[in-house]
Amino acid sequence: MDARPPLSLPRTVALVGLMGAGKSAIGKRLALRLGLPFVDADDEIERAAGCSIAEIFEKYGEADFRAGERRVISRLLDEPPHVLSTGGGAYIDPDTRDLMRTKAVTVWLRAELDVLYDRVRKRAHRPLLRNGDPKEVLARLMSQRYPIYAEADVIVDSTAQPADRTTDQVIEALRAHLQPEKTPA
């Protein structure tokens, strides 16, 4: 039993990381545990566009998707504190990253290539993984994006362990970041 007071969040917690890191899955669990609303930015983009992310990429291309993503995330970051799972490229866009830096506590769910691949290979809805070998695409994106995700406020490893355990680790890492004086060394 944890006798410490519940973690209170002054700002939205935004989860970042590559496709398959578990941003959506861990985000839902984290919101439940913290008693906060959960929002998946990708769902909000689909709702605003009236079509799927794959269709947005097909019809308008990635640049238009990023512009829509920026608008939606900007709107969400002006709402009261919640848990926000973002799509893997959101934090890579410099303007969206600036918004998230200013208005959210950012958490990078860092995962190894085999873990990511094992999670994404079962589903085909991610447009960036449809062109070429998905494992090679993920490896390339890791080398491009990991130095940028590393700028997040908090970093937690998303391993093959149960998702609830990773959620516990996110909560501990947030506590250490937000209330360092109350966290035992």
Ligand SMILES: Nc1ncnc2c1ncn2[C@@H]1O[C@H](COP(=O)(O)OP(=O)(O)O)[C@@H](O)[C@H]1O
């Ligand atoms: N330990 C785990 N942590 C996070 N996700 C997991 C785990 N084990 C299996 N998964 C599954 O991996 C898949 C990819 O996760 P998802 O949350 O969609 O990632 P993202 O939003 O970062 O792309 C989901 O179907 C999720 O249920």
Ligand SMILES: O=C(O)C1=C[C@@H](OP(=O)(O)O)[C@@H](O)[C@H](O)C1
């Ligand atoms: O990495 C990316 O650029 C993308 C990740 C996806 O979200 P998930 O990371 O939740 O799969 C989604 O936003 C879109 O397909 C683009």
Ligand SMILES: [Mg+2]
């Ligand atoms: Mg997701």
